Amino acid sequence: MIHELKEIIHQALINQEKGLKNVLASVVFLDGSSYRKPGVRMLISEDLNSVGAVSGGCVEKEIIHRSKAVFENNTAKIITYDGRYRLGCEGILYILLEPFTIKKEFLEDFTKATSKRESLKIESYFIKKDETSGDFGSIVTFENNKKFQFLDATINPKNEFDCFTQILQPAFRLIIIGGEHDAVKLCKIAANLGWEIEVITSAKDPKTLHDFPGAKSVAGESPETISFSGIEENTAIVIMNHSYVQDLKYVTKLSKYRPKYIGILGAPKRRERLFNELFEFVPDISEEFLDQIYTPAGLHIGAQTPEEIAISIIAEILSVIRNKEPFYLRNITDKIHNS
Incomplete structure (x- = not known):
């Protein structure tokens, strides 16, 4: 690494x-x-x-x-x-x-x-x-x-x-879109993995590196002004704005890119609405792009606190980029890394 x-x-x-x-x-x-x-x-x-x-x-x-x-x-x-x-x-x-x-x-x-x-x-x-x-x-x-x-x-x-x-390879890149308490927790835990973390907060409520220990950069942006680059490979994005409208705008902006993973916080019932409105804004959106969206973000491990939710999201990102279906290791009878 x-x-x-x-x-x-x-x-x-x-x-x-x-x-x-x-x-x-x-x-x-x-x-x-x-x-x-x-x-x-x-x-x-x-x-x-x-x-x-x-x-x-x-x-x-x-x-x-x-x-x-x-x-x-x-x-x-x-x-x-x-x-x-x-x-x-x-x-x-x-x-x-x-x-x-x-x-x-x-x-x-x-x-x-x-x-x-x-x-x-x-x-x-x-x-x-x-x-x-x-x-x-x-x-x-x-x-x-x-x-x-x-x-x-x-x-x-x-x-x-x-x-x-x-x-x-270059360090795995994580872009966190959001500036609240749960985004800070995700940043801290991901930093322990050696990931290169960029945080995008609201332009109306900008934060600094002091607010996000472990981040490489912190910037105040909006979906209208932000410009993404170099996110086609080795990159995951987690959107945690706690605003459906902002989430939709960011996903629409991302539809022209192909990051490995896009995670979005929110209830399961929001997923169908999000996809339906995406088709309205981006009629030619591809199935490949939709397959990269994971919402609600995270694995179902009973996570409740912001720290636990962060762990569940990171575990899901790892399972996606390593192309592994999560299951209990105790069920393996052969070598772990062959499974």
Whole structure:
């Protein structure tokens, strides 16, 4: 996830300012099953503090302990962790530990790429052996084809090396249209997922970033003046104006776009009225667009408080973008991620 890498880079910079070295731990291969999958990372600083996680919490202590040699000799190495006997996950993790230095040029390109919502590629070179040091490491490639590595030494991939390749997509984008208490709760909870949140409040009652902790931007707009851009991919919109007229105006404005999800608060009886009036305002509206509208927004989990309703909406968004029909995990007899 790009937000996890952002947190790691942020902390690495803080450590560097303190004169502390960093080691990046990346899960690059999994033989069997585990709590988390290849591509997860954590950062260890020279004082053996850490941020991030590669499991449910059991592996991290051993990674920190085994990273000491990387700090001492400044050479990357591969370690394994057999979770079959300690985690109950039936898998062996292969973890790349590499010296991690953030250079100014890399930071500039990373900042530009994330602000422009571009993807990036990380290629990690390793071998499937335990406690083995070598010319291992990761290479980051941006959409402008610039390449960076975190090691000071040159990474020379050899024929016998394996390569784990990961494409990190831009942070998932959530646009909240509404400025009341429930919109604040949705913003706070979604921010914990690392989503990029934009809040649109009423132009007559504008709010600020101070009112919406975790938001990237807050702006006062109206359906007549607002202009949407870049919402065709990786974007969900939740409309929570508590005004049917305003809801209808915003949905009419959105009818020319194709976000992944449009959620609207309100009673079920409003849905048919909303769709009927949409056909009046936009006669050529497509079935595809209507299928993207979820109203009332949220999964039926008995949510009552604003916080619970926010959770139900976020769960529904995840089920839609991951193309999963919600059900109890206890009903699964096979691997979770195969279902």
